[in-house]
Amino acid sequence: MNPTLVRWLQAPSVILLLVWMIVPLSMTIYFSTIRYNLLYPERTGFIGLDNYRFFATDPSFGPALINTLVLVGSVLVITIVLGLAISILIDRPFRGRGIARVMLISPFFIMPTVSALVWKNMLMDPNNGLFAAFSKSFGLEPVEWLAQYPLFSIILMVSWQWTPFAILIFMTSLQSQDQEQKEAATLDGAGFWSQFWNLTLPHLARPISIVLLIQMIFHLSIFAEIFVTTSGGPGVSSTNLTYLIYIQSQQAFDVGVASAGGVFAIILANIVALFLIRAVGKTLTV
Amino acid sequence: MTDRQRQIWIDRAAVTAAWIAALVFFFPIFWMVLTSLKTEGQAIQVPPLLIFEPTLENYLEIQERTNYFKFAMNSVITAFGGTLLALLIAIPSAYSMAFNTTHRTKDVLMWMLSTKMLPAVGVMMPIYFLAQKFDLFDTRTLLVVIYAMMNLPIVMLILFNYFREIPKEILEASRMDGTSTFNEIRQIVLPLAWGGIASTALLSIILCWNEAFWSIVLTTTDASTLTAFVASFQAPEGLFWAKVSAVSTLACAPIVVFGWMAQKQLVQGLTFGAVK
Numbered sequence: 001m002n003p004t005l006v007r008w009l010q011a012p013s014v015i016l017l018l019v020w021m022i023v024p025l026s027m028t029i030y031f032s033t034i035r036y037n038l039l040y041p042e043r044t045g046f047i048g049l050d051n052y053r054f055f056a057t058d059p060s061f062g063p064a065l066i067n068t069l070v071l072v073g074s075v076l077v078i079t080i081v082l083g084l085a086i087s088i089l090i091d092r093p094f095r096g097r098g099i100a101r102v103m104l105i106s107p108f109f110i111m112p113t114v115s116a117l118v119w120k121n122m123l124m125d126p127n128n129g130l131f132a133a134f135s136k137s138f139g140l141e142p143v144e145w146l147a148q149y150p151l152f153s154i155i156l157m158v159s160w161q162w163t164p165f166a167i168l169i170f171m172t173s174l175q176s177q178d179q180e181q182k183e184a185a186t187l188d189g190a191g192f193w194s195q196f197w198n199l200t201l202p203h204l205a206r207p208i209s210i211v212l213l214i215q216m217i218f219h220l221s222i223f224a225e226i227f228v229t230t231s232g233g234p235g236v237s238s239t240n241l242t243y244l245i246y247i248q249s250q251q252a253f254d255v256g257v258a259s260a261g262g263v264f265a266i267i268l269a270n271i272v273a274l275f276l277i278r279a280v281g282k283t284l285t286v
Numbered sequence: 287m288t289d290r291q292r293q294i295w296i297d298r299a300a301v302t303a304a305w306i307a308a309l310v311f312f313f314p315i316f317w318m319v320l321t322s323l324k325t326e327g328q329a330i331q332v333p334p335l336l337i338f339e340p341t342l343e344n345y346l347e348i349q350e351r352t353n354y355f356k357f358a359m360n361s362v363i364t365a366f367g368g369t370l371l372a373l374l375i376a377i378p379s380a381y382s383m384a385f386n387t388t389h390r391t392k393d394v395l396m397w398m399l400s401t402k403m404l405p406a407v408g409v410m411m412p413i414y415f416l417a418q419k420f421d422l423f424d425t426r427t428l429l430v431v432i433y434a435m436m437n438l439p440i441v442m443l444i445l446f447n448y449f450r451e452i453p454k455e456i457l458e459a460s461r462m463d464g465t466s467t468f469n470e471i472r473q474i475v476l477p478l479a480w481g482g483i484a485s486t487a488l489l490s491i492i493l494c495w496n497e498a499f500w501s502i503v504l505t506t507t508d509a510s511t512l513t514a515f516v517a518s519f520q521a522p523e524g525l526f527w528a529k530v531s532a533v534s535t536l537a538c539a540p541i542v543v544f545g546w547m548a549q550k551q552l553v554q555g556l557t558f559g560a561v562k
Contacts, residue, residue, distance in 0.1 A: 013376060100308040106311070280399065
């Protein structure tokens with residue numbers, strides 16, 4: 001192919017992605033430095049970092065940041081540990097393995113708003129939900145999950161959706177593990193844990209780091225689950241950064257402050273992205 | 287107990303544990319489908335009913351009393367439209383990158399992936415205003431464009447990996463025969479990469495179908511997809527569990543089946559090609 005043609009073929013994707021990135025990004029940065037509230041259109045002008053100061057000193061900001069970190073951290077621990085355990089459990093031949101696999105990964109394909117509604121109503125509802133029925137059958141008071149443990153409830157829902165993702169990745173990766181090496185280790189009398197630490201875990205090191213980073217990117221911007229179940233409440237007890245920014249724009253109509261929050265979210269995501277891109281880059285052979 | 291016997295017991299315990307895990311994880315889906323087959327009264331009965339006479343009434347009623355069909359069509363159009371647009375942009379680019387790899391190719395691909403890391407909420411306001419300005423707010427066109435751009439980096443990367451597996455010798459032979467580039471793509475590359483393209487499309491459709499942020503923020507009524515429609519049931523007055531379950535089951539069924547079919551490509555696509 002001649003170089004001109006190559007350039008013409010590559011131009012659309014590069015230019016479109018560049019526009020898709022640069023235009024909204026620079027607009028967000030611009031909005032974040034001006035007075036811009038839809039309720040007070042007469043107030044305008046450059047105000048430097050005031051929007052950032054306002055966003056960061058908002059009493060909801062601290063809790064939202066902590067909630068974000070707790071949410072991401074807990075889901076990561078739960079999904080990685082459960083994902084490892086379950087993928088090792090099913091990494092052996094048995095009858096019905098295909099069906100068990102399909103059952104295990106299905107939650108990942110359920111749309112987030114559906115999973116949120118199923119958990120909120122059918123499982124966690126304190127009056128008619130299944131969990132409440134369980135509690136009552138043991139003579140206990142039903143728990144009002146979303147009111148008493150809102151963040152924990154959301155962690156549970158998100159973990160239910162994302163453990164299957166970890167299982168899917170680890171399962172695929174385990175299939176490429178050297179079986180002869182494992183058999184040799186077994187013959188040498190290596191027990192389960194010694195095999196796990198010395199063979200399986202090193203083999204899974206890269207998939208684990210990739211799963212960690214990808215989940216971080218997705219979980220930093222969890223939205224639908226909160227939107228459908230708790231609306232960030234009670235109070236701000238289940239508000240994360242994404243939801244806080246959404247509230248700033250949709251309820252306070254403060255474009256400036258919401259944009260400052262947006263820039264903050266972008267920076268946070270980019271710290272993670274830096275590591276992810278590096279990890280992915282190592283595996284891409286060009 | 288001999289080692290052999292011990293191994294058998296461990297295997298049995300592991301298989302039992304695996305089945306328990308599978309049942310636990312699948313249970314909410316099973317319960318959703320089960321609830322969709324109950325009457326509204328049965329759905330909220332305490333203690334919950336396990337054995338009852340199933341009815342398809344909810345499925346009929348949501349077709350008659352809600353705009354289910356409209357939202358389903360919106361989902362189909364935006365998911366397939368976004369995927370098609372992404373493929374149209376990505377195929378020529380990925381193709382030329384795969385067969386004319388330079389020292390910059392990797393950087394370009396990594397940069398493309400990095401645009402995927404931009405959190406949606408960070409660019410929410412600009413997209414919102416641009417949509418208003420171009421009169422695209424609450425239109426399917428807008429969602430098609432956003433979904434295409436959202437998935438373009440992943441589509442590029444997977445296609446690039448597929449195209450690279452096509453042996454270069456075949457292309458060189460055809461060039462010797464004087465085939466034009468257009469015919470080269472159409473007659474040689476596409477047939478060989480067809481499987482790869484199809485599964486890439488499947489992954490992209492899944493991601494579009496389940497997308498919830500943009501569809502909630504950028505649509506109100508006309509262009510709302512199923513994710514946004516289901517989200518509208520969050521209000522207390524929407525508490526018709528059996529009907530919500532029927533809507534949810536219909537909304538999820540095709541994608542769950544797609545997901546089972548595309549497991550392998552999903553792994554590759556979701557890990558940006560790092561796990562195969």
